[in-house]
Structure formats: C-alpha cells, structure tokens
Amino acid sequence: MTITLNAQSESYPERSLTVREILARKRWSFPLVIARLNGELVPREAYAERSVSDGDALELYHLVSGG
C-alpha cells in the first residue's frame, strides 16, 4: 500500500497496517502522539485497531511537555 504520512508518500509491502504498527515501523517511540487519519482524530486507545490502507492520509504530531 501507499499512504501519505505527514504530507510525504510512504509505501509498505502490507495491504494494511494499524496506526500502532506504523508508529513502530517509523520508530516513533514517543509517549504521546496525536494521530489523524484522513482528517479524523484517532483516539489513543484505538491505535492498535484502527487500520490504515492504500490511499489513506495519516498525520502524526509529537506532543511534548512545556507551556
């Protein structure tokens, strides 16, 4: 599948991956991430189930403390 990840094209051999699998694949080990799939927020508890497939647009934003 080919998806758009943070406005860049990314290809994976699998037909679909969960948000959690993509985070692991990208080595995003940050404790807090905001994920939006096709413009919809993915709640954190759904990262292990929500699947991303060909043509999807995924955005990931790292949240760090400070304010």
Next chain:
Amino acid sequence: MTREAARARLAKAYVGVAGCGGLGSNCAAALARAGVGRLLVADFDLVSESNLDRQFFFRDQVGRPKALALAENLRRIDPGVRVESRVARIGPAEALEFFSGCDAVVEAFDEAEAKAMLVETVLCRLPGTWLVAASGLAGYGRSGALKVRASGRFVICGDLESEVGPESPPFAPRVGIVANMEANAVLSILLGGGPGEEA
C-alpha cells in the same frame, strides 16, 4: 480588511484558553489586544515568583489564582473585553462544560498528557470548535524551527520536539513566540476562516 472591519468581527468572537501559564497568559494578552470580544481563561494554579520570568503576571499577583490574575490584567488592557475565569483543573468534563460554544480553544497546558486529553476532547466532542495546540518550545534560539501545522480544525504550533525538563527550561522569548503563534492562528481562523497554514 481594515482595522475597523477586523475589530468588528473579532468583537463577536468567543475564545477559550485552557491553561494560564507561559502560553495561555501571553496568548490571551495578544487576543485581548487584538480585540477578541469574549475570552474564557481557565487554570487551577496560583501565580508563583518563578512564573514571572515568562508569564504575563506581576510581582504583586504572586499567590493569586492565575485565572483571576490574568482576567484582571486583560481587563487592564481593555475594559471592554468580556473575560470569564475558571479556577479549576481541567479534565474532559470541565473542558466540555467550559468550552462549548467557543469558536476556538487554545491548548496552553504544560503536561503532554493534559494536552492530549484536551485535543481529543475538543476534536471528538465539540465538532464546531477549532483547537489550537502547542508542542515543543523549551530553550532559546532556533526560532526558525518553530512552525505551525494545520489539519481540519486542528492547529499545532512549536517545534514538536523541545520538551521542557530540568536541563531544558522554558524562556520568555521562545514561549512568547509560540504563544503568539497560537494567537495568530486564532486570528486567522476568526478573520480568514482557516489557520492559513498547511499540514
């Protein structure tokens, strides 16, 4: 758009500010100066002496609830601005109660966990409301690394990596830049219908 036209439109706007620390106090000041007509500022904490290096408070306000002290300072900028304060810790229930009806909510918390809670609550449960968040503002220099990213009704300002910690404290300029990036995004939303940035 003329200054008068912009102020007439901003006077009708209602913006929530979640957290009155370095981000929230400075962001709210910019919004009040710009002419946003109604602001709700919320924070559970008290002004401390160590806040004065970057937060929009004064020495004689040490010990007072930040939300009340900030409202006082905003009214000193413009007595015409309608400011409401909530002295409370904000969880999902409070976020929904305080911020329903807002055109935009500014996420100005310190803890990443609280930031995530507010982003999820507003975007999932207040569908008409914009959420402007901040992530990554510790340290000094690197102004060019501070960016604004937007997607749908979600906007995030900062470098997304400079976490505040014992070895990387926040300083007034970088906190102020990000606070004003948040205020700038709010103005773009209120006046231009969108954040004026791409993801």
